[in-house]
Amino acid sequence: MTKTDHTPSIDRSSFEPAYAQLVNILHGQIASGLFRPGGRLPSESQLCRRYQVSPMTVRRAVNILVEQGLVSTSQGRGTFVKPMKLSTVMFGLDELRSVFDGNARNKVKLLEVSIVKAAEDVASRLDLHRGARVILIRRLIHKEAQPILYHREYLVYDPTRPVVEAEMEVTALHGLFAGTGETSLKRGELAIDAAVLGDEEAHLLMAPPGLPCFRLEHLFYDFDDHPLSWGVFFCRGDLIRFRATVGLSDRARQRGRKPGGRT
Amino acid sequence: MTKTDHTPSIDRSSFEPAYAQLVNILHGQIASGLFRPGGRLPSESQLCRRYQVSPMTVRRAVNILVEQGLVSTSQGRGTFVKPMKLSTVMFGLDELRSVFDGNARNKVKLLEVSIVKAAEDVASRLDLHRGARVILIRRLIHKEAQPILYHREYLVYDPTRPVVEAEMEVTALHGLFAGTGETSLKRGELAIDAAVLGDEEAHLLMAPPGLPCFRLEHLFYDFDDHPLSWGVFFCRGDLIRFRATVGLSDRARQRGRKPGGRT
DNA sequence: AAGTGGTCTAGACCACTAT
DNA sequence: TAGTGGTCTAGACCACTTT
Incomplete structure (x- = not known):
């Protein structure tokens, strides 16, 4: 939909705030090649006059373009x-x-929940001494009824909380991605490696050993900055x-068309 | 000496703008656990009175926290x-x-620059007919004198521009990452796959075949939305x-870093 | 009705850059 | 000196949620 690029202007009766409209206008003018990489945009005072908005509104629009990395x-x-x-x-x-x-065919299957003694690598990561007790959880995640992810996780063992709650983590895994629940985590460090499936992983994922795979490692901390998982x-x-x-991604143009838009 | 977290306030004589100071204050209060996940921050009017700043300044600080995904x-x-x-x-x-x-030990070695006829996959990606002429460029990138990246790229052949300029792409590759030069590209689509080195790649990278590797595919478009590379x-x-x-990344906590926080 | 976030104004003052 | 971006004010009005 090519809107008239001749005389774009701010529609004060729109839902879309003036600053957002200005962002879209400038974004479109850049994408259309009117302003080329390395080129200069009109000054902010010019934009104020051109679009009949206050300096703060222009500033806000420009700031958004800066945050988007366009200018x-x-x-x-x-x-x-x-x-x-x-x-x-x-x-x-x-x-x-x-x-x-939440698709019904996407299931998380719990393979194991047990208390084990921490090996060297586990202990050092969780800031514990070797042999300390930790909770081991192994899960198999299916997408469209096909095993796609295998998860092995070690949690610090907290005697004040029954292990049964660890099983709740099955749902907590949902929450970790969705953003609901699990409010005891402050931050996490992640890393992605290229790897191939070992015998154990290949068997569980019903794939041939040696298949290329991503290895996503995570380390989560609580609000006391102690490693938890x-x-x-x-x-x-x-x-x-x-x-x-x-x-400049093409789509993502004016999004947010709200239903029942009042004029 | 740790800065008193009891009564943080805005320093109007500081080089740091008021809104940025407020962002840091609120960030710190969230990180310290004063405001827990799910909890509510003071209202904006309260923040105005508390820190003696105007509504717009508070708003800006809050907006930044929203963009950062903290609130x-x-x-x-x-x-x-x-x-x-x-x-x-x-x-x-x-x-x-x-x-x-720009490290001298990080070198880009040009393995090949030639004009070839596009195979089926190349032609479809570049929106050309099979057999059309394209420029093939193969590069080997060293980090610390060790081969770490192998790049194979197909460019649409533009008769109006001599092939020699394609060699300039060696430097353009720098620019692509650094953000300098190459102003004819509008956008790109990227994808990362898990893979293993084939015989050709392994030989060039001086690594054993079958070694896990990342396969980063790219497709760049010009301002006419035609694929170029x-x-x-x-x-x-x-x-x-x-x-x-x-x-909450442990980023610049400024002077507020608490020493020896044990147990 | 009271309180909350959301937008916007019409200036002000400052720091910086170019001429 | 003139023009540019950068920050900030002290309100205004609106839409929404809760009581």
């Missing part, structure tokens, strides 16, 4: 269109999150691929 | 601390960018690992 500002010089930059690409875990979307996800590489875009 | 706002209800959410994790390519940091990076999995953090 950069330089005090006393102006606002410039940034060239595409590969190193700004960000990959999310949307592909994994979709496994926990260390674990690894093994993801079948043939079923998961991480995607991202960089630069 | 969420609900009109008419208040501002609430968000629990940690795994699906918000974002992985960058910092690990790859460091290869192009399709290629693949093969990254030795034993030398590269992607990291990310989620939740």
Whole structure:
């Protein structure tokens, strides 16, 4: 839908706030090539006059473009269109999150919940001494009735809380992705490695040993900055691929068309 | 000396803007556990009185926290601390960018620049007919004098531009990561797969065939939305690992770092 | 009705850059 | 000196939620 680029203007009776409309206008003008990478945008005072909005509103729109990485500002010089930059690409875990979307065919199967003595690697990660008791949880996650993820996790053992609650973690895993529940975690460190399935993982995932896979390691901390959980996800590489875009993505144009829009 | 967390206040003579100071104060209070996940922050009018700043300044600070994913706002209800959410994790390519940091021991070696006829896969990706002429570029990227990346790229052949310029792409590869130069690209689509090195890649990377690796595929478009470049990076999995953090990262706590916080 | 977030104004003052 | 971005004010009005 090509809207008239001749005289774009702010519609004060729209739901879309003025600053958002201005963001879309400028974004479109950059995407259309009106402002080229390295080129300069009109000054903020010019934009104020051009679109009949206050300086703060223009400022807010420009700030959003800066945060989106489309332009950069330089005090006393102006606002410039940034060239595409590969190193700004960000990959999310949307592909994994979709496994926990509540689809009935996406199941989390609990393989094991037990208390074990921490080996060297586990102890050092969880800041415990070797041989300390930890809770081992092993899960198999199915997507569309097919095993796709194998999760092995070690939790610090808290005698004040019954182990049964650890089973609740099955749902907590949902929450970790969805953002509900589990309020005792402050932060986490993650890493993704390239690997191949070992015999154990291959058997559980019903895949041939040696199959390329992603190895997603996680370490979660509580609000006292003590490690609480260390674990690894093994993801079948043939079923998961991480995607991202960089630069001016075409879609994502005016989103947020609310139903029942009053004029 | 630790800064008194009892009565944090805005320092108007500071170089740090008021809104940024307020962001840090609130961030610190959330990280310290004063406001727990699910809990409510003071209302904006309370914050105005508490810190003696105008509504717009408070609003800006809160907006930044929202963008950072630390809190969420609900009109008419208040501002609430968000629990940690795994699906918000974002992985960058910092690990790859460091290869192009200008270190003399990080070299890009050009293996091949030639004009070839596009095979089926190349043609479909670049929106050409099979057999069309394309420029094939093969590069080997070293980090610390060790081969770490193998890049195979296909460019649409533009008769109006001499092939020699394609060689300039060696430097353009730097620019792609650094953000300098190459202003003809509008956007790109990327994907990461888990894979293992084939014989060709293994030989070039001086690694055993079958070694786990990341396969980073890219497709770049120009401002007319025509594909310009399709290629693949093969990254030795034993030398590269992607990291990310989620939740309240221990970033610049300024002087507020508490020493010896044990038990 | 009271309180909350959300938008916006019409200026002000400052720091920086170019001429 | 003139123009640029950067911060900030002290309100206003609106939409929404709770009591």
